[in-house]
Amino acid sequence: MSDSKNAASHIAFLGLGVMGYPMAGHLARAGHGVTVYNRTTAKAEKFAAQHGAAFAPTPRQAAEGADFVFSCVGNDDDLRSVTLGPDGAFAGMKSGAIFVDHTTASAGIARELYAEAKKRGLGAIDAPISGGQAGAENGKLTAMCGGEPEIYAKAEPVMAAYSRACRLMGPPGAGQLTKMVNQIAIAGLIQSLSEALHFAKSAGLDAEAVIDLIRNGAAQSWQMENRTGTMLAGAFDHGFAVEWMRKDLAICLAEARRNGAKLPVAALVDQFYAEVETMGGKRWDTSSLFARLERK
Structure with a gap:
């Protein structure tokens, strides 16, 4: 990641959820002029008051005059709603402005928005993130990017306000494909850790003591370090949340059907998460796979 300090820019940020709100806050604290848009106006008003920023009633108005437009929304349809159409951001962006999307979405929508941006004289980067709410709040996210190198080079120093790792992985859509790899790996890790803890308890072992020992060996993982105690x-x-992971796994499984990849574990874990949802765990943390095994 570049260490050079980026000159202050005029920035629009679309979507102030659990990730977007703190990310936009880092941009404001970095000295950029920030205008925010959120579907719930009250949250945009709160952000503006807290950070001395501006807010706009539509994505188009938020994007007018901006050098960079960032988004972090829910899914492909949400992305289309904030970018396309007469009130979408693309209608308000000036020539040469750059759109950076942090939503976890499909590679298809990333390519679609890149093509539309290109027609309008805009740049576009798909840059899904990993690190969770804590990573967003602490400015330590990982951004996986797809797009043109020269466009990425302009956007990367701005993303440094909230990321500790940021890398161009390939052409448009490559960022989303890399995030799919991340989610596939996490799904298997959480299920394996859940089974290990369940087995330890069933065998009459002190599960905490077991983890304290094996975390020093090859079984160590971020999930083991950060989720064992709460599990x-x-x-x-x-x-x-489980419902967010299921959304992400659906994207992974759909892409696998297109590219021929075999994802038997990811498909099975998605079914397990469906069971967690029937237990009332739609908004539980993804580590709740353990609760499924422990239920009587």
């Missing part, structure tokens, strides 16, 4: 405590009211 054993049955606390799942935090972190990345």
Whole structure:
């Protein structure tokens, strides 16, 4: 990542959810002029008051005059709603402005928006993120990017306000494909950790002591370091929600059908998450796969 300090820019940020709100805050604190848009206007008003920023009633108005337009929304349809059409951001962006999307979405929508941006004389980068709410709040996200190198080079120093790792992975859509790899890996890791803890308890072992020992060996992972305690405590009211992971896994499985990849574990874990949802865990943390195994 570049260490050079980026000159202050005029920035629009679309979507102030659990990730977008703190990310936009980092941009404001970095000295950029920020205008925000959110579907719920009250949250945009709160952000503006907190950070001395501006807010706009439509994505188009937020994007007018901006050097960079960032978005972090829910899915492909949400992306189309904030970018396309008469009130979409693309209608308000000036020639040469750059659109950077942090939504976890399909590679198809990334390519679609890139092509539309190109027609309008705009740049576009798909840049899904990893690191969760804590990473967003602490400015330590990982951004996986797809797009043209020269456009990425302009956007990367601005993304440095909230990222500790940022890399161009290939052409448009490559960022979204890389995020799919990330989610596939996480799904298998959480299920494996859940089974390990469940087995330890069933075998009469002190699960906490077991983890304290094996975390020093080859089994160590971020999930083991950050989720073991809460899993054993049955606390799942935090972190990345099951319904969001299922949305992401659906994207992964759809892409696998297109490219011929075999994802038997990811498909099975998605079914397990469906069971967690029937247990009332739609908004539980993804580590709640453990609760599914522990239920009587």
